[in-house]
Amino acid sequence: MNPDVLGKITALKGVLGVTLTDPYGELLSSSIDNEKVNEFIAFMPGITPVIEEGLGLGEISQVVLKGPQVDNLTIVVDNGQSLGVQSESRGSIQVLSQQIKEILAA
Amino acid sequence: MKSILENIVALRGVHYACIYQDGEVLISTFPDSNGEGVSDAAQAVEQIFSALEAIGQAHNEVYLTIGDMLLIAYLFDEHLVMLLTDSKINIPLIHMGVKSASVKIKALSSAQLAPSLAIKEEIPDPIIAPVMQEAPVQEVLIQPSPPPATISLAVQGVMDHFEELLIDYLGPAAVFVLEDGVDLWREKYIPSEDTLINLAEILALELNPGDERNDFMAKAKGYL
Numbered sequence: 465m466n467p468d469v470l471g472k473i474t475a476l477k478g479v480l481g482v483t484l485t486d487p488y489g490e491l492l493s494s495s496i497d498n499e500k501v502n503e504f505i506a507f508m509p510g511i512t513p514v515i516e517e518g519l520g521l522g523e524i525s526q527v528v529l530k531g532p533q534v535d536n537l538t539i540v541v542d543n544g545q546s547l548g549v550q551s552e553s554r555g556s557i558q559v560l561s562q563q564i565k566e567i568l569a570a
Numbered sequence: 571m572k573s574i575l576e577n578i579v580a581l582r583g584v585h586y587a588c589i590y591q592d593g594e595v596l597i598s599t600f601p602d603s604n605g606e607g608v609s610d611a612a613q614a615v616e617q618i619f620s621a622l623e624a625i626g627q628a629h630n631e632v633y634l635t636i637g638d639m640l641l642i643a644y645l646f647d648e649h650l651v652m653l654l655t656d657s658k659i660n661i662p663l664i665h666m667g668v669k670s671a672s673v674k675i676k677a678l679s680s681a682q683l684a685p686s687l688a689i690k691e692e693i694p695d696p697i698i699a700p701v702m703q704e705a706p707v708q709e710v711l712i713q714p715s716p717p718p719a720t721i722s723l724a725v726q727g728v729m730d731h732f733e734e735l736l737i738d739y740l741g742p743a744a745v746f747v748l749e750d751g752v753d754l755w756r757e758k759y760i761p762s763e764d765t766l767i768n769l770a771e772i773l774a775l776e777l778n779p780g781d782e783r784n785d786f787m788a789k790a791k792g793y794l
Contacts, residue, residue: 500625506718507621511614515634515641518656520604522637529622531629557633559663 467493472567473547478555480535487544493508496550505548508539526565528557538564542549571597574671577702577745578651581667583659585639588612591649600654612652615643619650631665646672663741670746721761728766731793732773735786739777747776766794 467541479508481496489506496502512524529537536557540547547568553561571589578587579599588598590612600608615632622629630645635657642664643652651668721729729752736744751773759765770790774783 501627504621504625505629508618511618511621512634514614515611516636518604518607518609518614519636520607521639521654524634524636524641526635526662527618528633528635529618529627529629530631530633531622531627534628537627537629561635 469567470547473549473564475559476563476567477553478552478560479549480552481550483546483548483550485546485548492545496548501550502548505539505546508548509541509544509546512541526561528561530557536560539565540568541553542568571675574674575599578653578668578671580745581664581743583656584653584664585656586759588652589649590652596649608652611641612643612650615641615652616645616650619643620646633661633747644668644672646675649675650677651675663743666740666743667746670743670750673750674746721790722763725761725766727768728763729794732770734791735789736773736776739782739786747773751776763794767791770794 470482470484473479474495481494483494483496483505485494485502485506486492487509489503491502491506494502496505503549508527512527516522516524524541527539527541529539530553534553536551536553536555538549538551538557538561540549549560549564575587575589575597576599578584586600588600588608589596590609594612595605595609595612598605598608616677618632619630632643634641634643638657640655640657640659641652641657642661642691643650644665649672653668654666655664662722729748733748736747740747751769753760754772755765755769759768770787774786774790777783777786
């Protein structure tokens with residue numbers, strides 16, 4: 465993934481950090497300090513195929529996680545790579561998701 | 571339980587829903603042909619939440635984009651509610667509706683649903699038939715609980731107005747809030763025109779403190 469893309473996503477309003485992992489879970493780039501969160505981002509490409517197979521509706525392109533008193537986590541899975549974006553909990557997940565989608569599609 | 575799930579599916583943009591607990595789908599509106607697959611998917615979603623918990627993260631909502639659809643799962647203390655929806659939906663509305671329903675789901679799933687299903691499966695039909703023939707009916711039948719106090723048409727009319735008022739604040743989730751509120755009201759008070767003010771007060775607690783509650787109470791009193 466182009467480093468410029470990571471820079472553009474990092475610059476989005478409300479984004480706190482971005483992590484990119486390869487299909488083997490190795491960190492390619494990260495501005496998220498929490499090592500465990502980075503491990504979780506690397507874990508996601510392994511679990512989404514189970515959901516895809518179960519539902520039979522196609523590929524999961526994006527996963528967004530929310531919760532009380534925690535930062536939002538948006539994860540884009542593509543060809544085994546996992547792009548994790550940590551963002552402020554008060555931000556709109558739909559707006560941020562759309563912005564990330566547009567940057568990746570450009 | 572089924573009606574709770576049907577109310578969730580009635581929310582705009584929701585296609586299917588299921589409740590998953592203790593490794594199994596308790597109830598589902600997903601197509602029957604995909605039962606095992608839905609269970610596998612719910613189990614995988616549960617693993618996501620477990621992994622997050624293991625690293626000290628308290629996320630309890632997940633939104634997975636699949637083409638033009640959204641798979642949403644909410645984790646509650648004992649169960650997982652999983653929905654398949656349109657991608658463009660009012661997420662706060664869906665969340666509020668599911669949260670409201672989860673209170674009932676929790677009560678039913680832990681206290682009633684599991685035991686009742688187990689008993690139903692354990693009683694073979696041949697034993698029931700002779701008992702019914704030989705013993706007087708009143709000795710065999712389980713005594714029903716006392717019937718709930720009836721609600722007059724006048725009271726029901728006011729309750730309908732309360733629901734319309736709640737919809738202004740909560741949207742379709744008002745249905746769940748009213749049901750919960752009425753249950754609580756019937757536990758504490760005798761349903762009558764005299765106690766409708768208590769129902770209004772119970773419902774107001776579900777709204778934001780301040781202007782929203784005051785506004786609701788003022789309008790509700792107009793129907794008393």
